[in-house]
Amino acid sequence: MKPYFHHISVLKKEVVDYAPPSTQTILDCTLGGGGHSHSLLDNNSNAFLYGIDRDSFAVKAADRRLKHFNNQTRLAHASFSELPILIKKWGYPCFDYIIADIGVSSEHLTCPERGFSFLYEGPLDMRMDPKRQNLTAGNIINNANEHELMRILRNFGEERYARKIVSKILSERSKKQFRTTLELAELVNIVIPNKMKKRGFNPATKTFQALRIAVNNELQELSYLLEYSPSFLKHSGRLAIISFHSLEDRMVKQKFRNWENPCVCPTELPYCVCGGIPLGKVITRRQVKASKEEISKNPRSRSASLRVFAKN
Numbered sequence: 001m002k003p004y005f006h007h008i009s010v011l012k013k014e015v016v017d018y019a020p021p022s023t024q025t026i027l028d029c030t031l032g033g034g035g036h037s038h039s040l041l042d043n044n045s046n047a048f049l050y051g052i053d054r055d056s057f058a059v060k061a062a063d064r065r066l067k068h069f070n071n072q073t074r075l076a077h078a079s080f081s082e083l084p085i086l087i088k089k090w091g092y093p094c095f096d097y098i099i100a101d102i103g104v105s106s107e108h109l110t111c112p113e114r115g116f117s118f119l120y121e122g123p124l125d126m127r128m129d130p131k132r133q134n135l136t137a138g139n140i141i142n143n144a145n146e147h148e149l150m151r152i153l154r155n156f157g158e159e160r161y162a163r164k165i166v167s168k169i170l171s172e173r174s175k176k177q178f179r180t181t182l183e184l185a186e187l188v189n190i191v192i193p194n195k196m197k198k199r200g201f202n203p204a205t206k207t208f209q210a211l212r213i214a215v216n217n218e219l220q221e222l223s224y225l226l227e228y229s230p231s232f233l234k235h236s237g238r239l240a241i242i243s244f245h246s247l248e249d250r251m252v253k254q255k256f257r258n259w260e261n262p263c264v265c266p267t268e269l270p271y272c273v274c275g276g277i278p279l280g281k282v283i284t285r286r287q288v289k290a291s292k293e294e295i296s297k298n299p300r301s302r303s304a305s306l307r308v309f310a311k312n
């Protein structure tokens with residue numbers, strides 16, 4: 001295993017600035033390389049930080065990065081869906097600030113053995129938690145039926161050429177199993193018409209995103225996080241979520257809106273009879289995006305989108 005973990009945190013200043021005043025307890029749901037956690041502890045010197053990541057390598061990296069704060073942290077290898085069990089184990093702490101910077105780390109994308117990248121030759125893997133997940137991208141590509149492959153590429157990749165790609169996968173895999181990332185990337189490159197290829201955008205991007213989401217059950221994981229997190233927040237506590245693609249951002253936006261205005265009464269009624277009680281307020285009216293300066297230093301930050309909700 002490599003001795004370092006490569007990741008540049010996005011929207012770091014914004015994540016720190018949106019922390020509630022006098023933050024005492026923080027939950028970082030996506031430790032990654034520990035960059036956000038480190039900045040939050042640097043700026044809230046009395047705070048205690050609980051942190052999780054479903055990638056055990058990330059937890060180890062964050063632990064190393066945060067060693068200066070080791071009496072102010074408690075880290076665990078876990079996914080969003082395991083938070084209720086963990087919170088119980090931790091003795092039911094309540095948080096001033098919950099942060100989730102969802103998706104993959106640069107480490108995932110630049111480490112060929114992890115199989116997330118269409119740029120490097122590696123196994124078709126894409127598991128964030130290889131110790132505990134069995135299903136790999138290769139299993140899906142080589143075994144899923146036509147309907148399932150279409151569902152994944154359309155729903156999770158919003159891939160316009162899903163039908164063509166799936167049909168080529170089916171014909172190729174009847175001759176030989178897919179083994180590597182580049183075999184799949186090459187197939188997609190052949191299928192997508194040249195005139196539809198955009199400069200600076202690899203044609204395999206959507207297919208790889210779709211597979212990664214399916215392998216890691218990412219949308220379901222996000223919905224668990226959105227379901228559980230309000231109950232873990234203190235009054236006036238805040239939930240900050242950074243997402244990297246429109247499917248996730250839409251889920252966050254809709255959920256936040258719904259918490260702010262849970263009323264389901266018909267608009268023609270003069271007052272609310274449904275009894276929906278607002279949970280708090282969205283404090284980022286629009287998604288917060290990285291500055292030009294940040295994008296020039298870290299191009300990956302271009303697609304990051306931050307939204308913050310404050311509980312009443």
Ligand SMILES: C[S@@+](CC[C@H](N)C(=O)[O-])C[C@H]1O[C@@H](n2cnc3c(N)ncnc32)[C@H](O)[C@@H]1O
Pocket residue numbers: 007008009010029030031032033034035036037052053054055058078079080081101102103104105106128221222
């Ligand atoms: C973008 S990185 C986080 C980087 C981190 N904020 C930093 O500043 O270094 C996203 C991390 O979230 C983790 N992750 C993604 N989905 C998760 C889930 N459902 N539960 C726990 N961790 C998850 C990934 O393993 C990855 O390490």
